[in-house]
Amino acid sequence: xxxxxxxxxxxxxxxFMNASGVHCLTVNELDExxxxxxxxxxxxxxxxxxxxGNPEPxxxxxxxxxxxxMGLPNKGFQYYLDYVVDYQKNDSDGKAPFxxxxxxxxxxxxxxxxxxxxxxxxxxxxLNLSCPNVPGKPQVGYDFQMTxxxxxxxxxxxxxxxxxxxxxxxxxxxxxIVANILNKFPLAYVNCVNSVGNGLYVDAASxxxxxxxxxxxxxxxxxxxxPTALANVRAFYTRLNPTIKVIGTGGIASGQxxxxxxxxxxxxxxxxxxxxxxxxxxxxxxEKELKEVMTQKGYKTxxxxxxxxxxx
Ligand SMILES: O=C(O)c1[nH]c(=O)[nH]c(=O)c1Cl
Numbered sequence: 001x002x003x004x005x006x007x008x009x010x011x012x013x014x015x016f017m018n019a020s021g022v023h024c025l026t027v028n029e030l031d032e033x034x035x036x037x038x039x040x041x042x043x044x045x046x047x048x049x050x051x052x053g054n055p056e057p058x059x060x061x062x063x064x065x066x067x068x069x070m071g072l073p074n075k076g077f078q079y080y081l082d083y084v085v086d087y088q089k090n091d092s093d094g095k096a097p098f099x100x101x102x103x104x105x106x107x108x109x110x111x112x113x114x115x116x117x118x119x120x121x122x123x124x125x126x127l128n129l130s131c132p133n134v135p136g137k138p139q140v141g142y143d144f145q146m147t148x149x150x151x152x153x154x155x156x157x158x159x160x161x162x163x164x165x166x167x168x169x170x171x172x173x174x175x176x177i178v179a180n181i182l183n184k185f186p187l188a189y190v191n192c193v194n195s196v197g198n199g200l201y202v203d204a205a206s207x208x209x210x211x212x213x214x215x216x217x218x219x220x221x222x223x224x225x226x227p228t229a230l231a232n233v234r235a236f237y238t239r240l241n242p243t244i245k246v247i248g249t250g251g252i253a254s255g256q257x258x259x260x261x262x263x264x265x266x267x268x269x270x271x272x273x274x275x276x277x278x279x280x281x282x283x284x285x286x287e288k289e290l291k292e293v294m295t296q297k298g299y300k301t302x303x304x305x306x307x308x309x310x311x312x
Contacts, residue, residue: 065222255289
């Protein structure tokens with residue numbers, strides 16, 4: 001079995017990459033991803049200026065996943081723009097990291113995207129519409145009008161490949177409304193899903209929350225959210241124009257999890273909690289396990305089964 005994957009005209013060895021925010025804050029972490037078995041990689045969502053993020057502890061892992069309220073810590077978008085443009089100059093393998101943008105306002109998003117449009121960066125940009133952890137900032141992805149307004153403004157000037165990172169939706173009416181909006185735009189992809197926002201993990205022994213920001217509320221990732229992630233991948237895969245691809249994120253910790261996301265229609269697969277907990281070697285394990293699953297089922301390539309989820 002081979003995992004080779006074509007995405008936005010680029011050929012990758014495999015569909016695996018990090019989820020933005022995990023193992024991608026610094027040049028060192030990005031270089032480790034570049035040297036790893038990951039097929040592709042993406043930068044931490046960037047704001048105009050460097051941000052320290054929320055007070056710690058702001059991440060906690062359990063047997064079933066994780067809770068985080070990082071608060072958009074990042075080195076500022078110029079740091080990441082320098083990295084991706086430098087990557088393009090030196091490693092002309094066409095596999096520059098995807099560039100994640102998470103402005104704190106519509107104007108900030110527009111300003112950053114204008115600079116990216118004017119820059120030498122020729123790779124893929126991911127507009128994060130779903131950060132759940134900045135106090136006082138609602139997730140754009142849950143404001144349907146705002147989402148449509150931002151995309152309308154962006155596509156007046158942005159001509160490079162653009163994807164959007166979406167929050168999870170939980171209602172068929174919302175799948176329909178959001179898909180109808182997204183189908184109006186020449187999007188390269190949607191990335192489903194970001195963490196399930198504002199969950200609460202309670203430690204019964206200490207009778208306490210486990211992260212400091214927002215009285216313990218934070219985005220939930222890992223095994224907890226796989227059914228939600230698969231539902232969003234499938235819902236948008238079946239609703240969007242086939243020109244808009246789907247990246248699957250959420251609960252991928254094994255080859256089987258990866259297979260399930262591909263079966264629902266995903267093309268690239270992003271790994272968050274499992275990468276945070278296991279480190280960079282997770283990509284080697286996931287590739288081995290996905291190949292095993294495919295071999296057991298008699299599949300040679302991913303194209304043979306992508307999106308072919310059966311119903312009863
Ligand atoms: O707190 C964060 O930095 C964060 N955490 C998440 O789980 N998703 C996001 O998009 C962001 Cl931006």
